Every structure is written in C-alpha cells, then in structure tokens.
Amino acid sequence: xxxxxxxxxxxxxxxxxxRARQAREGENPFAPGPEELPGSVDSRPGAVAETAExxxxxxxxxxxxxxxxxxxxxxxxxLIAVGAxxxxxxxxxxxxxxxxxxxxxxxxxxxxxxxxxxxHTRAAAIYAAASPAVVSVRTGSGAGxxxxxxxxxxxxxxxxxxDSNPTVSVRFGTQAAATSAKVLGTDPSSDLAVxxxxxxxxxxxxxxxxxxxSSAIAVGDNVIAxxxxxxxxxxxxxxxxxxxxxxxxxxxxxxxxxxxxTDAPINPGNSGGPLLDDAGHVVGVNxxxxxAGSGGNLGIGFAVPSNTARAVVPILExxxxxxxxxxxxxxxxxxxxxxxxxxxxRAVPGGPADKAGIKRGDVITRIDGKTIxxxxxxxxxIAGKSPGDKVSxxxxxxxxxxxxxxxxxxxxxxxx
Numbered sequence: 001x002x003x004x005x006x007x008x009x010x011x012x013x014x015x016x017x018x019r020a021r022q023a024r025e026g027e028n029p030f031a032p033g034p035e036e037l038p039g040s041v042d043s044r045p046g047a048v049a050e051t052a053e054x055x056x057x058x059x060x061x062x063x064x065x066x067x068x069x070x071x072x073x074x075x076x077x078x079l080i081a082v083g084a085x086x087x088x089x090x091x092x093x094x095x096x097x098x099x100x101x102x103x104x105x106x107x108x109x110x111x112x113x114x115x116x117x118x119x120h121t122r123a124a125a126i127y128a129a130a131s132p133a134v135v136s137v138r139t140g141s142g143a144g145x146x147x148x149x150x151x152x153x154x155x156x157x158x159x160x161x162x163d164s165n166p167t168v169s170v171r172f173g174t175q176a177a178a179t180s181a182k183v184l185g186t187d188p189s190s191d192l193a194v195x196x197x198x199x200x201x202x203x204x205x206x207x208x209x210x211x212x213x214s215s216a217i218a219v220g221d222n223v224i225a226x227x228x229x230x231x232x233x234x235x236x237x238x239x240x241x242x243x244x245x246x247x248x249x250x251x252x253x254x255x256x257x258x259x260x261x262t263d264a265p266i267n268p269g270n271s272g273g274p275l276l277d278d279a280g281h282v283v284g285v286n287x288x289x290x291x292a293g294s295g296g297n298l299g300i301g302f303a304v305p306s307n308t309a310r311a312v313v314p315i316l317e318x319x320x321x322x323x324x325x326x327x328x329x330x331x332x333x334x335x336x337x338x339x340x341x342x343x344x345x346r347a348v349p350g351g352p353a354d355k356a357g358i359k360r361g362d363v364i365t366r367i368d369g370k371t372i373x374x375x376x377x378x379x380x381x382i383a384g385k386s387p388g389d390k391v392s393x394x395x396x397x398x399x400x401x402x403x404x405x406x407x408x409x410x411x412x413x414x415x416x
Contacts, residue, residue, distance in 0.1 A: 106149075106310040108213035113278040126224050126280045127236045132206045134273060135170045136228045137161055137195075138178070145227040145273035146170060146181075146195055147282070148208045149313070153197040156313060157272030158287055158304075159186040160251050162193045170195065172203050174233045185316030188252035189324060189411065190308050191287055193272075194316040209274055212281035214260065214305035217241055225264040225286055225301075227273030239264030239299075247376065248288055248302050253415030257379060259302045260284045266301040275303040282306050325385040325408040328353045328416075331375040334363045339373035341365045341396065348416045356406040358395065365401075366394035382408060 116125040133148040137157055146157035155170065162168050162183050170181045181195040217223075221241045229235055243261035250256050262275060266286050275284035284303025315322050328351025334341035341363040347354040358364075364372050367381035368391045382391060387410040394403050 104314055106211055106313060108306070108310060109210045109281055110212060110216065111279045111281070114280050122222075122278060123224055123236065123238045126276055126278070127226065129207070130209055130224075130274065130276055130280050131226055131234045131236065132172070132203065133209045134226045134228075134234050135172050136231075136233060137181075137272060138169045138171075139163065139165050143228060143231060143269055144271040145269065145286075147226075147272075147274045148202065148206060149211070149282075150208050151199065151202060153199045153202055154184075154208075154317065155181065155195040155197065156285060156309060157193050157195060158285060159188055159191045159193045160287075161272045162186060162195070168195065170197060172206065176203065185319055187312050187316060187322045188413070189250050189254050189322065190256055190304055190312050191250050192285065192304060192309055192312050192316070194313055196317075209276075209280075209282050211306045211310050212277055212279070212283045214258070214283045214307045217244070217260070217277060217283050219244060222278050223262055223264055223283065224276045225262070225266050225270060225273060226276070227266065227270035227286060229267035229269040231269060235270075237265040242300070246302060252413060254411065255379065256287075256304055256308070257383075258305050258308070259287075260305055262301050262303060263299040264301065265299070270301075282309075285309055323387055324411040325382050325387055325389065326352060326411040327378065327382060327391075327406065327408060329358060329364075329378065331364065331378055333374050342372050342375040342378050344395075351416070352406050352409040353393075356393070356404050358393065358404055358406070359397070362395040362397050364393060364395050366392075368392055387411075 114122055114125045114129070116122045135146050135148070135155065137144045137146045139162065141163070142161075144157060144161035146155040146161070148155050166183055168181050168183065169178045171178045179197050179201040181197045184194040184196050186193040219241050223239055223241055225237050225239070226234055239262050241260060242263045244258070246259040246261050247255045247257060248259045260275065260283065262284075264275070266273075266289055270286045273286045274282045275286055277283045283306050285306075286301065286303045288302045290300035290302075312322055328348040329344050330346040330348070331342035332345050333339070334343045344353075344358060344360055344362045344364065346360060347358050364378060366372055367378065370377070370381045372378055372381065382389075385391065385408055387408055389408050391406050391408060392403055393406050394401060396402075
C-alpha cells in the first residue's frame with residue numbers, strides 16, 4: 001500500500017481533517033529566574049520588531065526548499081489516513097505573505113541548549129519548562145493542541161484543528177478548568193490559526209513559548225514534540241530533524257513550503273502542538289504524519305516551519321487576510337531524470353498564466369532570470385513577489401524559446 005499523509009486532528013477534519021545557526025549571546029530563556037527575558041514574545045509590541053518585508057526573506061534558502069511533496073484528502077474518521085503522495089506537483093503559487101494590514105514579523109530567538117539538572121535529560125528539562133504553555137483544544141468534532149505565545153492569552157494552533165468554528169475550548173492540563181478561546185483568524189494556505197483567551201485564564205507562572213528561526217535548523221538536530229495524542233495530556237516525544245524543505249498540502253489544496261520532517265513520534269491529537277529545538281524554542285507547528293493507510297505512525301511527521309508562523313500570526317491576530325501571489329499553473333518535472341524545467345500540465349482557465357498565453361505542454365525554464373529546474377522552483381521564483389507584480393516567464397515551446405510577461409494574481413481561497 002502506498003504511503004499517505006494524515007492530519008493529526010483526533011476528530012472529524014472535513015469528515016477529518018544549511019546548518020546556519022548563528023550563536024547569539026544571551027541567557028537561556030528557560031534558565032531559572034523570576035524575570036522574563038529580553039525578546040520574549042509576551043512583550044512583542046515593544047520587542048525586537050522586524051518589518052514584515054516580504055516574509056519570503058525569512059524563508060529557508062532555495063536549495064533547502066526542494067524536497068518530497070505530499071498530499072492528503074479528507075477521510076471519514078479521525079484515524080483514517082488522509083491523502084496520497086502527489087504524482088503531479090502543484091505549483092499554483094509562491095510564498096510571499098502580505099496583507100492589507102501593515103504588520104511585523106514576530107522575532108526569532110536563539111540560545112544555548114537547555115542544561116538539565118544532574119540526573120535528568122535535556123528533554124526532561126525542556127519539557128518541564130515548555131509543557132505548561134501547551135494546551136488541549138476541543139471542538140464539537142475532535143481534539144488537538146495549541147500553545148501560548150504571549151501572556152496576553154494569544155495561542156497558535158493548526159487551522160484544521162479549529163476548522164470553521166468561531167470559538168473553541170482550551171485547557172491548560174487535565175486539572176485546569178476549560179476556557180473558551182476566540183478564533184482570531186485562520187490561514188488555510190499555511191494551516192495556521194490564532195486563538196485568544198482572557199489573560200486571566202493563563203495560569204500563574206506559565207511562560208509563553210518563543211519562536212526560533214527555522215532556517216537555522218539542520219538535518220540531525222534534536223527536536224521534541226509536545227501535544228495531546230489520543231487525549232493523552234501533554235505527551236512528549238523526542239526525535240531529530242529528518243528532512244528540510246519538504247512540501248506538504250494545505251487544507252485548501254495549495255502547498256506549504258519548507259515544511260520540517262521529523263521522526264519524533266506524533267499522532268492524531270498532536271495537531272497544532274509545538275516542535276521544539278534543544279533550546280526549548282518553537283521551530284515548527286506539528287501538522288501531518290505519513291502513514292501506510294492504517295493510520296499508524298511510520299516515523300515520518302511534518303511541521304509547518306516557525307518562520308511561516310512568524311509571518312502569518314501577526315496578520316491573523318489583527319483579523320487580516322494573508323494574500324499571496326498566484327501564477328496559476330500546475331506543473332510536473334520536464335524530465336524524469338534531468339532537472340531541466342517544469343512542464344505545464346494545466347494553466348488554470350482565467351488565471352494569470354492562462355491570460356498571458358502560457359499553455360499546457362510549455363516547459364518553464366526561467367522566471368525573472370531565475371533558473372527553473374523542477375516544479376518546486378516555480379513557487380520559489382515568485383516568493384517575495386506580491387499580487388499585481390509582473391514577472392517574465394521563459395518557456396520552451398515547440399523547440400523555441402519564448403518570453404512571456406505575466407501579471408501575478410492573488411491566490412484564491414482554494415485550488416481551482
């Protein structure tokens with residue numbers, strides 16, 4: 001049986017739903033101490049504010065963007081595998097995330113690995129510090145996970161966890177009372193959502209989690225996942241970063257770029273939980289696992305990278321809509337053996353490419369001077385662009401090279 005991908009939502013999700021870390025000086029944010037450390041996200045309004053020029057600036061390097069592509073489709077039950085690996089790659093958009101609202105990118109922090117107490121592991125130390133900020137999420141159709149990113153009650157989870165619900169129920173551990181959380185916004189293209197609870201509902205002493213720079217992690221780095229699989233409160237699992245630059249399918253059918261692959265065991269109910277580095281910072285938001293059709297974990301999980309969350313979350317907090325550039329083509333490798341372009345399998349009728357004259361069978365070889373070796377390069381080439389920008393697309397057609405100017409559109413709510 002061929003592998004398939006499954007969201008980690010323990011319930012009905014639409015019938016279910018280069019090593020470049022630069023050591024920065026500073027105290028470990030999880031070291032004992034009564035004061036919040038500088039740069040903590042719970043002091044975001046005056047914190048290290050990076051301008052939200054294009055979020056693509058915080059995307060991983062282009063060479064890290066190429067990877068396995070995966071797909072899912074809705075299943076009937078929470079434990080049914082969702083989707084199958086794509087045979088034809090969808091290259092419908094880039095990755096620039098903009099909004100009608102002026103925003104900031106959440107700061108990224110770094111620090112030395114957490115130092116455990118004598119007789120304890122680093123994983124235990126990270127769990128002790130981070131797990132209080134992890135909550136369970138419930139709707140009428142299932143359960144998932146979220147985590148606190150600010151002391152004002154802001155939480156992050158997966159979009160497929162909240163689905164279309166305006167409010168959800170969250171709980172800080174089994175001994176705490178459930179509290180209602182308002183869904184401030186969801187972004188189906190990144191599978192992220194932002195929740196808000198009253199600051200008074202945040203238990204005393206709980207420290208918000210901080211985002212790391214996901215482009216600084218490397219394959220082989222240790223990671224820890226915390227979540228609520230099968231209703232097992234705040235379960236911790238440990239593994240490594242198994243791959244970078246993976247492409248997984250979002251709930252609306254588009255791709256999530258630069259996803260992190262991990263072998264840390266994650267299961268239904270882990271959706272929306274944090275994937276933490278050895279300093280206890282969030283490098284990803286756990287979203288999907290690959291299965292063999294039985295619903296079981298094969299040791300292949302995927303997380304939405306923290307850099308995507310850092311760009312999207314501020315927009316959703318303000319009720320904004322994330323707008324991305326849209327080329328409007330589906331493509332496949334031009335050759336099964338040689339990376340020499342992306343063959344257009346479909347120009348979406350009425351889409352930007354179709355209007356400009358790009359046709360099925362054209363092989364895209366360059367976009368704005370950037371070489372296109374395979375379909376992943378199509379999306380990467382327009383990352384950083386905005387709807388309305390004009391790009392020059394070079395195609396091979398009937399043995400001839402043609403240059404076609406395309407005005408990028410705005411990505412639709414779902415794949416056409």
